[in-house]
Amino acid sequence: MSLVKSHYKSPLGWLELSTSEGFLYQISFLDSRPKPLLEITNTSHKKIKSELDEYFRGEHKQFTLPLKPEGTNFQQRVWNELQQIPFGCVTNYGELAKRLGDVKKVRAVGRANGQNPIPIIIPCHRVIGVNNNLVGYAGGISRKKFLLKHEGALLL
Incomplete structure (x- = not known):
């Protein structure tokens, strides 16, 4: 390839x-x-x-691009679940792990989230800490904050 x-x-x-x-x-x-x-x-x-x-420009809330992120089966499951988080909404790592069927995999979910090869489009920025803290974003917290504000997600 x-x-x-x-x-x-x-x-x-x-x-x-x-x-x-x-x-x-x-x-x-x-x-x-x-x-x-x-x-x-x-x-x-x-x-x-x-x-x-x-x-x-704020005119587009859902991407329609054909994606092919490379990763393990678990990473693929996490990245697919990330795409289910609606524009303007957030979730936390624990909730994401729960939706994937194992609340004990919070750290693994966080690691997979951080290894997302297609940020913005696979919206890993929509995952925040359990206390609404802006934690962990490969592009930097300032970019995560920008994206969440841009989407109108509630912030501290």
Whole structure:
């Protein structure tokens, strides 16, 4: 498999989008302006950028992109469950573990959440600590806070 990469300037900073054969595999937060890529304009990247534009303008609440995150069966289950959290809502790690059938797997759920390769679209930012604390986000707490405010989720 050969990934095709492109960059997207979002309100959160630069993102790197990785696709292959029409599927989105990964979104990575970049800490600085990326060096220009030989941009390959394809339908997948245009659709991803269009849906991200709509999301950040507040016009889009559910993504329709074909996703193919790579991970274990457990990670896939967690990431599928994340996609069931409605726009503007939050849950906590314990509730997520409970919905997956084992309240004892809170840490494993947290680890899988943190390893989500497609943030924003697979909304791992919608998972908060049990006391409504903004904990754990691979993109940084400031990005998590931005996304939750953008979606109108209740914050402290």
